[in-house]
Amino acid sequence: GEDVEQSLFLSVREGDSSVINCTYTDSSSTYLYWYKQEPGAGLQLLTYIFSNMDMKQDQRLTVLLNKKDKHLSLRIADTQTGDSAIYFCAEINNQGGKLIFGQGTELSVKP
């Protein structure tokens, strides 16, 4: 079945850029998503990219999609302590209509 993989932890210093990576197996993905989960809260949609796009930028966030390698990344510029959270990558295809989530990457931002 479809699979989405992420590394579990990332630690950066405040002010640096963070890059969170994700790989997926489903070649028929239509949309790919990044969700953020702050401590003690549910998930919140951060951004998404349609599968025919290579890049999407939204303020400090840049999403890069390499469809050939099935690789998605989320870059956070000028990372702040408030960015400390778990970030989930997810994909959906046009057949099942269900979201498949990665394991989540816990981002720790040190002052």
Next chain:
Amino acid sequence: DVKVTQSSRYLVKRTGEKVFLECVQDMDHENMFWYRQDPGLGLRLIYFSYDVKMKEKGDIPEGYSVSREKKERFSLILESASTNQTSMYLCASTPGGANTGELFFGEGSRLTVL
């Protein structure tokens, strides 16, 4: 703003007890979902519903059932709780349409089964 409300943030139950987790959304969304979240495993889909009185099994339905008697309410039921059901449970909803991956989540219900 869309609001998805889960009735209990923290519950402690004993093995064998029946457990109800309630979820209500206020934006007339068609689709509702129950996930469980465990460290290192991400979110796994338990059950989902695309309409009132309709339910579909997700990836890990064993030991769970659901009820959707009204459009705004989706309940998760553990008929006989077991310790391996200790987890964070997340409810979500979406209006459907082309981009059905835009889920709105509740804050979660952390269940401990002793």
